[in-house]
Structure formats: C-alpha cells, structure tokens
Amino acid sequence: MSITWYDGIVVGVDGSAESLAALEWAARAADLHDTHLTAVATYGVPITPDPGIGGLIGELRDQARRAADAARTWLTEHHPERDAEVVVVAGDAAHELSRRSRTCGLVVVGRRGLGRFDRMVLGSTSSALAATAPGAVAVIPSGATTGDPRRIRVGVDRDDEPDVLGAAFAEAAARDRTLEVLHVTDTDAISAALPEMDPVAASWREAARADLADRVARWSEKYPQVTCTIVMRRGAPASVLCYGLTPEDLLLVGGRRHQPLMGRVLRSVPDAVLRSAPCPVVVVHAHHQPR
Numbered sequence: 001m002s003i004t005w006y007d008g009i010v011v012g013v014d015g016s017a018e019s020l021a022a023l024e025w026a027a028r029a030a031d032l033h034d035t036h037l038t039a040v041a042t043y044g045v046p047i048t049p050d051p052g053i054g055g056l057i058g059e060l061r062d063q064a065r066r067a068a069d070a071a072r073t074w075l076t077e078h079h080p081e082r083d084a085e086v087v088v089v090a091g092d093a094a095h096e097l098s099r100r101s102r103t104c105g106l107v108v109v110g111r112r113g114l115g116r117f118d119r120m121v122l123g124s125t126s127s128a129l130a131a132t133a134p135g136a137v138a139v140i141p142s143g144a145t146t147g148d149p150r151r152i153r154v155g156v157d158r159d160d161e162p163d164v165l166g167a168a169f170a171e172a173a174a175r176d177r178t179l180e181v182l183h184v185t186d187t188d189a190i191s192a193a194l195p196e197m198d199p200v201a202a203s204w205r206e207a208a209r210a211d212l213a214d215r216v217a218r219w220s221e222k223y224p225q226v227t228c229t230i231v232m233r234r235g236a237p238a239s240v241l242c243y244g245l246t247p248e249d250l251l252l253v254g255g256r257r258h259q260p261l262m263g264r265v266l267r268s269v270p271d272a273v274l275r276s277a278p279c280p281v282v283v284v285h286a287h288h289q290p291r
Contacts, residue, residue: 007105008036012097012125013086015041015067017142018110023071024146025138025280026108027079032174035105037084039075041067042093064088094128101135106282111141111274130255130270130283136167137255138282139274141247149250149279153180155241155269156212157254163284164254165215169223171250171282178227183212184237208232238272249279 011026013019023039030037043060068086075084089096101107111126126139140146152175154168165181172179185208209232220228233240245251255270270283 007103008038009033009106009108010038010040010097010100010104011108012093012110013039013041013067013071014093015063015070016110016112018112018140019067020070020074020110021142021144021146022108022110022138022140023074024078025140025144026106027075027082027084028147029106029108029138030082030084031079033105033170037082038100038104039068039071039084039086040096040100041065041071041086041088042091042096043088044092045090061088061090094125094132097125097129098133101129101133101137104135106136106138107133108138108140111139127271127274130274131268134285136163136282136284138280140280141278144247144279148175149177150246150248151180152177152250152252153182153241153245154252155182155184155237155254155273156215157183164252165219167282167284168252169219169226169228171252172226172228173223175250176225177250178229180229180231181212181216182231182233182241183208184240185232185234237269238276241269241273242277245277245279247278250282251277251279252282252284255283255285 009026009030011019011023013023026039027037041064043057043064045057045060065088068088072086075082075086097107097109107129109126109129112124126137129137130139152168152172154164156164168179168181171177209230212230212232216228216230220226233243241251241253251273253270253273255268270281274281274283
C-alpha cells in the first residue's frame with residue numbers, strides 16, 4: 001500500500017503573495033507526484049437583496065479573475081510544461097475547496113499572518129479547511145520555503161490510521177529527504193499521568209515504541225530508500241510537534257474532521273500546529289483512504 005496524490009492537487013489562489021507561494025509549493029508537489037494541478041480563484045456572492053448588489057458581485061468576480069490571471073502568468077513563466085488548469089468559481093473559498101477535496105488528493109492554501117485573537121475568533125480559510133475538508137490539506141505559511149524541505153517530520157498517534165505515515169513516507173521518497181517519526185507520549189492519558197521514571201511508565205512507553213516501530217517497519221519495506229528515525233517525547237503535543245522547526249521543514253500530522261470553531265476553542269492539535277508552525281504543514285485526515 002502506498003500513498004501518492006494520484007487524484008490531483010487543487011490550490012486556492014486570490015492574488016496575494018501567500019497564495020502565489022501556495023501555488024509554487026503545489027506546482028512542485030504536482031511535479032514530484034506527476035499529477036494534475038488545478039488553481040481555483042473564488043468570489044463570494046452576497047445573498048442580501050440590495051439593489052446595488054450586482055455591481056459588488058461584478059467587482060468581486062473581477063478580483064477573482066485577476067487572481068486567476070496572475071496564477072496563469074506564474075505557471076506559464078515557471079512551469080510551461082505543467083498540466084495545469086486555472087478556474088474562477090462563485091462561492092466561499094473554504095467551502096469550494098473543501099468540496100473539491102472530496103475528489104482530489106490534496107488541497108493547498110496559503111496562510112496569512114493573522115493575529116492570535118483574529119485567528120481564534122474569525123478563523124481563516126486554512127484553518128476551516130484543515131478542520132472540515134474530507135481530504136488532505138497542505139497549509140503554506142507566510143515566509144515558508146516553497147521548494148524541497150530540509151527535513152520532513154511526521155507526528156503520529158497510536159490511534160492513527162495508515163494515512164499519515166504513508167503520506168510522510170511518500171513525501172520523503174519523492175523529495176529524497178530523511179523522515180523523523182515523532183510520537184508525543186503525553187497524548188495517552190495513562191502515560192501522561194505516570195512519572196518519567198516509574199516502572200509502569202517505562203513499560204507503557206516501551207510498548208508504545210514497539211508498536212510504532214512495527215508500523216514504521218512496514219512502511220520502510222515499501223520505501224527502502226527513505227532514511228527514518230523514531231523519536232518519542234513528552235509534552236504538549238502541538239508544542240512538541242513544532243519544536244525546532246524552521247521555515248525550511250515540512251510537517252505532517254493526522255486530523256479528524258470537526259467544526260472549525262470547536263477546534264479553535266478546544267485547541268485541537270492540528271489547529272494549534274497550524275497557528276504556530278513556521279513551515280508547510282500537511283493535515284492528513286484519518287478517514288482519507290490510502291490508494
């Protein structure tokens with residue numbers, strides 16, 4: 001069993017520097033995985049029955065068309081042979097990209113530098129997608145590298161389905177990078193409650209390491225070219241996952257769909273990671289079946 005983005009990559013563009021960075025990252029991923037790339041520019045359609053609403057819709061549509069033109073120009077200049085499509089559609093960006101994630105392998109978006117309060121209350125397209133999209137979502141923060149990463153880290157839990165590890169091995173193989181498999185032991189309520197030197201704690205963590213090593217070994221057989229290390233640390237999951245990361249890295253985490261506001265209020269691990277990681281983050285939803 002292996003995971004590649006065979007079903008295509010969709011990237012949201014709005015003309016901003018962040019969305020063009022997301023486009024560059026998505027184009028590189030499409031090249032690596034030899035798959036189709038679609039750039040989507042959206043414009044909202046207000047439902048208020050105001051007499052002047054037609055003019056506003058036209059203005060929003062023109063903005064989306066300009067974003068699409070900028071994407072086409074960039075693709076022509078930097079990836080003239082890339083099999084790419086650029087479309088303009090009416091609708092909310094998060095909703096439209098989430099809808100398309102049902103039939104593509106990966107959705108890519110940029111992340112603007114909103115303040116902590118703004119991201120908690122208002123959310124963003126990136127956090128909404130990571131919370132609700134059926135498929136995998138890559139979020140490229142402002143300032144992150146758009147080329148191949150320096151290293152790849154994947155956060156795994158004992159309850160994760162194969163998707164997260166499989167996606168991480170596929171990325172490491174495609175990008176010829178080492179892979180760090182990180183398990184935060186305090187995601188288990190039992191291990192979190194036990195002191196570090198307690199014999200029961202040691203036994204529990206040894207069992208967790210053995211289970212993880214067995215899962216990693218199965219993927220290593222499928223990707224023998226990937227050099228992999230296993231790391232286990234204690235601490236708050238989001239903080240540990242992001243510790244030491246730089247804009248030149250790539251992080252993959254598992255996710256489970258929930259309402260975006262609930263994720264922010266309860267500080268779900270993927271949402272917390274997206275708010276603080278300086279590098280591209282791929283959220284692989286546990287129910288997104290590997291191919």
